[in-house]
Amino acid sequence: MCAGLAALEAGAEVLMLEKADAALAGGNTKYTAGAMRFAYDGADDLLPLLKDPDDPRLAKTDFGGYSAARFADDLLGFNGGRPLSEEQRRLVDGSLAAMQWLGGHGVKFEPIYSRQSFEKDGRHVFWGGLTLAAEDEGVGLFEMERAAFEAQGGELRLATPVTGLVTEGGRVVGVETEGGRLDADAVVLACGGFEASEALREDWMGGDWRRAKVRGTPHNTGDGLVMARELGARRHGLYTGCHATPMDLHMADYGGLDLPPGERKNYRKICYFLGVMLNADGQRFVDEGENFRNYTYAQFGRAVLEQPGHVAWQVFDAKTDDLLYAEYRFHDAHFEEAGTLEALCARLDGLDGEAALKTLADYNNSVDDSVPFNPTELDGRGTKGLALPKSNWAQRLETPPFRAYPVTGGITFTYGGLKVDARGGVVHEDGHAIPGLFACGEMVGGVFYEGYPGGSGLTSGAVFGRLAGAGAAG
Template sequence: MDSKNIIIIGSGSAALCAGIASLEKGASVIMLEKADEHEFGGNSRYTAGAMRFAYNSFDDLKPLLLNPNDERLAISDFGSYTKEKFLADLKYFNQEVEITDLQQYLVDESLPTLQWLGSHNIKFAPIYSRQTFIKDGKYIFWGGLSLEAEGEGDGLVQAELAEFLRIGGTIKYNCDVQELLTENGKITGVKFLENGEEKTLNSNAVIVACGGFEANKELRIKHLGEVWAKARVRGTRHNMGKGLEMATAVGAALNGNFEGCHATPMDFNMPEYGNLDIPFIERKHYRKISYLFGVMLNAKGERFVDEGLDFRNYTYAQFGAAVLNQPDNLAWQIFDSKVDKLLYSEYKTHDASFVEADTLEELVTKLHGVNPQQALATLQDYNASIDTETPFDPTIKDGKATKGLPLNKTNWANILDTPPFKAYPVTGGITFTYGGVKVNTSAEVLDEKGNAIAGLFACGEMVGGVFFYGYPGGSGLTSGAVFGRSAGYSAAEYLG
């Protein structure tokens, strides 16, 4: 390969966005993917494909839609999601950290990046199934999240790959990059194993887009703590932290919160990793994130989070950690039949784990690993504490709360009184890690002195300093696309 061409390591959405952007600027691009063709696409293929971005009205959304003539649009209220609101949502999860340059760039470039994807044959659909409730005959979108890629995460990656190949990109599978090559402080290529055979590829520009370290049990223990050895990995088994290792070996500085991660409640009986062999529409089905319409009990039979703290977009990426830290890394999500229609489709798949009973007294005896006496007392106290005057309204934070409990539920507190009752066992799952390499808004990788490492760029989960102590749902794919596009443009510009 000519040294004036660009190498991209990884093949998820961020990598493909980087590839499309590089090709758009006239560069030649080769993508090296560790997995085989069946497993390409990184974590992106396991997502629901939702992308969070700032918009002022439906006028910003309509040009992005695959089907702008959908009859439901006439009775849909998308509201708005301003830059100010997006920044406020990020700041909420920063704790003491002020909004960073990377976060500001993410917000500012979110809508332009979605529009750019649209110009490259990537289309979107309103998230009617998971982000709306019907109220007064209208579909009300909630939580600042309105559109998903057609075909969810799998459809997003497949469409991006098709575009990457259409405009001249090349992808090679079974290529496990081992080392970044440098000379006089500048990137000169990579060393990799192709089907076990050691090879070298020359290039003056490399974009590292091969994910975080969530699939590496040893690194999870090192950075997140011992309990994370027990976490289920929601996505790919290939994100072992190799990109971070290679980048730091050539002087990259680290950035962000290495003790933080996107962690979701998952089916307790799921396999250790996600599964690409099931249809894409079911790949998210191990997640169990409708807890806000019920209660969660730990092995002691006690509640341990405010299930109604906020819309699930703002809590699900944190509550997985809360579950994982319970005794036996276990919790049970309990619902009555009043809310059955509100539960996401993953609660209704053929292999979803649950128990069922006609009374709470019977249900608690079926909760494996749970103190039944305390569980029943907790549920009875919960029922007795609910404000019955405030109406239940899933389209807003309705303030229908409990009163007088050691841990109150602040919204969507319904009495559990309508059989059959169902309980779903969950544990903590990890989606991606927050710590990464330090980059600027041009996606150039920086050294400890803040200088750009010539020819080295990063995007996707490799980037640290975008998320710290939490995550508003849908921001991850958007961040990958924003910094992927930036990396592709910057690498092409660097090569001239």
């Protein structure tokens, strides 16, 4: 949508071909919470983007700031020692401008009070650099962008999958569809990654990923990547990397769009930082309190999938009931509950109960009670003496009833993609841009590597969409 809107602004005629029907049109955007991460200096940068600038809560809200340097540092934290990539610099530098551009086209946002702030001393304190989301989540974001696209004269043709690229003399001059050939001066591929293809996941990422729950659209099966690579497009980025998250073990693939706003993310389970996670061997396998969950859930989803049986259990006691997000009270949330940890572990099918009880006892005995618990910051309330620490928000599991939620790894989108130039043009293996071919969204490689700060994916779509649309129109 951002590519189409940018191309229209530049004077092009734009036809958008959508593989899905009306219900699923919009790709992975529809499955998101509609949150967008971007650099901003303070509330003055946010207020023009708000749908309701007169919300009475704003007077008691501390948004803080999120500098470009901090955004870059957050990305670097997931790079596995790699330096900031060219694509990441473009993402950071273009993030605020992309939000302002969307706002100028009537795409407005709301503060994420329910998931990104805590109340402290009568004020709403935002804590992770992620502050705004679209009303009605990803569905609302798609519909607002679609309205802007169509208002500018863009045409959207549904249920029209592209089956190939048409070239003449090395230049892309159109596409093949099931209904025939369509000619164009330029083609923008904005058709997502390969997360919905079991075969490509297994081939390009490894066997564990065949078992992953697919959180998003069933239509992102790598079509654009395969087409572009047949023309010699350069692979770019980490093909074994992806956005993943712990998900309810019993969720269905591609689920959630039938739920009302506020519930579409409820199969996700990302409050592990308030408790502990155990694998089937009864062992902890991550530092649940390593950082705010925005900075850990993507790699922790991978970690869960790599455990025996591709399963883990998130264990909590009653002290955290009021802090757990709504996804844990969702009518379809699966869990076991008991009055003692012994009884709880006995109810978890496939768990080594004896080992689990020892792990939980060791954890309880290691909690440092001298540091106050504070979920609004990295509070340093950790454990002492454990080989695998919990660095923040450690509290003893001692208040019944106790609950355990079974989770597995869910895949949202893949990180490996294509190399694009500064205009969004797809780069050939030999280094030249393939004439007439552009790409954006999940198809751009080099944006994310071994993790993902929440909300960056939609912003990447906007930033690289603008580049590709303007480039194609030019």
